[in-house]
Amino acid sequence: MSDVTIFAPSPTLTVTVEEHGGEPDIHVHAGGQGVWQARMLLRLGASVTMCCTLTGEVGRMLRHLLEDEGIGVAGLERPGKGSAYVHDRRGGERRVIAETEGEPLARHDLDELYGLTLREGLASGLAILSGPAGDEALPADTYRRLAADLREGGAKVIVDLAGERLDAALEGGVDVLKVSDEELTRGGFVTNGSVAEIMTAMRALHGKGAEAVIVSRATDPLLILDAQGFAEVTQPRMSVADTRGAGDSLTAGVAAGMVRGERPRDAVVTGAAAGALNVTRHGLGTGDADTIAKLRESVTVREILDDSAAHISQPVTGHVSPDGLAALAEPEDER
Known part of the structure; x- marks a missing residue:
């Protein structure tokens, strides 16, 4: 039994050509x-x-790559064409040579x-529902059913989704929703991207079925809404080497904290540190635990005074929740 189960309908075989010492350097990974x-x-x-599904030749290669990394694989093997791409980065930017989303399920x-x-999610007790390689891979309603059935069985559910898949998962109910401000804009939840507007959207997402909502905002501070408020x-x-994968590292960090029994508000500190480290690397979802633990010390969490009726947010320097007031009342040597 694993600590976390990840629903990843169609992982991708990635082939990247880089240059090292004046010669082509070819990398093959699961992505x-x-x-x-x-x-x-x-x-x-x-x-x-x-x-996940392991489709055709691509799927057979993916199983070996995933297992070599130490990831347990509960894979459905099937014939056909799997998700894959070939990118050339020798010029310093990604140039697409070939790519395919694979075949729908x-x-x-x-x-x-x-x-x-x-089976795996209920055994773990914590599941992340991630998106497929392409829009046509499987019906969006799958996420509603999975979220509802996993939670009915006692598992916690984390999602990092957008569009119809996000709407479906919310209908089923989730414990933590992670979404970016760009995805909120594309989904029509926000227009000007102000903190007040994003907070209004977060309240709406909470009302639709997310117990906690985390919104990433590129280099701006994250926002979280949970039972304690904003x-x-x-x-x-x-320093940024590659921003791709930072949001997924954030989601993974939150999940890792919840495995240790932390509330989302505490777990998001690890998520923020993991996401910050990931942008310094070309390998997506990579980093080391010691550096992330050190970066946690630089993450700050500040409660926000929320006037829901006026849709106005006002950051405050002190803690204003009951828990925060209790903390302020403690003697200094007990904090």
Whole structure:
């Protein structure tokens, strides 16, 4: 039994050509949202099982790559064309040579994958529902059913989704929703991107079925809404090598904290540190636990005074929740 189960319907075989010493340097890895989340979870000391489809030659290669990294694989093997890409980075930027999203899941394949995910997710007690490689891979309603059934069985559910898949998962109910401000804009939840507007959208997402909502905002502080109210989470600003995968590292960090029994507001500190470290690296979902632990010391969490009726947010320097007032009342040597 793993600490975390990740639903990753269609992982991607990635082939990247770089240059080293004037010669082509070819790298072959497993990739995709669920893989990057799993990779960071492993760095943070959590064991992971990935529930996925392994399609054709690509799928056979992916199983070996995933298992070599230490990721448990509950895979549905099937014939056909799997998700893969070939990118050339010798010029300093990614140039697409070839890519495919793979083939959609047939009804019977989806039933088998659904059953695998329920079995593993209920055993773990914590599941991350990640997106597929392409929009046509499986029906969005799958996320509603999975979220509802996993929680009915007592598992906690974390999602990092957008569009129809996000709407479906919220209908099923989730414990933690992680979403970016860009995804909120594309989804029509916000228009001007102000903190007040984002907070209004977060209240709406909470009302739709998310117990806690985390919004990432590129280099700006994260925002979180949970049972304690709103808070602003400021992560250290690092030199950027590649921003891709930072959001998935954030999600993985939150999951790793929850495995240790932390509330989302506490777990988001590890998530913020993991996301900050990931942007310094070209390997997505990578980093080391010691550096992340050190970066946690630079993450600050500040409660936000929220006037819901006026839709106005006002950051405050002190703690204004009951827990915060109790903390302020403690003697200094007891904090």
